[in-house]
Amino acid sequence: MDSGRPRARRLQADMDATDVVDDLHGPVSGVSLMQWVGMKLDSFDGSGTPIHAADWLSYVEDKMEAFDVLAHDRVRFGTQLLKGEAQIWWKGVQSARTAAHGLLTWHEFVRQFERRFYPVTFLDRMKIDLNDYMQDKKSVAEYEVGFNQIIRFVPHVAHDEVEKAKHFHQGLKHSIRQVLGAFPVVDFRTTVEQALGVEMQQMYTADLQKSSGGEQSRGQSDRKGHSGGPVHKKGKFQRHQPYHNKSSQSSASGGSTP
Structure with a gap:
């Protein structure tokens, strides 16, 4: 039964050692590098237009924000998505950078990336x-x-x-x-x-004007139709001769009335 105690002590010692390492390296990003690569995010091969390059860079930065990738891990994480011509370019940047320059920050990486893939x-x-x-x-x-x-x-x-x-x-x-x-x-x-x-x-104003213009034109057509009715009837009435009876005819010709 006591054999379990040494094992528990070793596990506790390992946990304490991990805590010490974490304290030395500072805060940890929300995802590990292995998890980041396993997400199969969009890569960049250096081909295409500067607009494609800008879109990819914006895409990667959005993902880094979403997964809480810290500033000191961004270059290491972001460059894992480079391939083809872009990867060759990155290898050249690394080889030209001596130990005296120190580690490349993400801000410096973005500046180098823009100089390469956004022509003057x-x-x-x-x-x-x-x-x-x-x-x-x-x-x-x-x-x-x-x-x-x-x-x-x-x-x-x-x-x-x-x-x-x-x-x-x-x-x-x-x-x-x-x-x-x-x-x-x-x-x-x-x-x-x-x-x-x-x-x-x-x-909104244009729609009101169209609406009021349509109502006004309909009102004008209604008034024209109303005023044209009596004129049409009057003309029709004038085409018929007035009724004359025999007594009026005889009176007109000088005859005596019955």
Whole structure:
């Protein structure tokens, strides 16, 4: 019976040793690296457009937030999803980094990733597209979707709420922009909500005008039909000769009345 005690002591010692290791390494991410790989998340092979690269990076960061992957584990976890050309690029980054540079942070990884997969010519084109992008016949919601696709490649504007709101404001329809001129530019979300409100009010007003216009045209047609009735009857009555009896004829010809 006493043989179980040494085993219990060894288990307790192992648990204490694990606690010490955890204390040395700090907090632990919500999932282990093995669990992360076993999820079969979307990988990135370096092919495709810069938009595909940006979508993948955003996708991975969302997953890291959802599974509580801590900052010091993100590079190790994220690079497990690289393959093909992207994996070759990552190996080159690692080999060029000496021990003096220390461990690569996730922020540095993102910066290196953007430099590699977002060409300078593409970024310059996005800056031009941002200035030329207009709402035109799109709804405010559709305009916002396209605007967000462009603005993420222009970080100096994307990270400044006021500048971002101003660019969004400039591309709106004149009728909406004219109304928003009465409001100060606060931030991007406020400007979008104001534009949506103005658009809804304009649609409501247009529907009222269509409705009142239809009722007015129906009223006019009803009045025309009512006034045309007697005229039609009068013309019909005039086509018949008045009734004359014999006494009136004889009186007219100088004859005596009976």
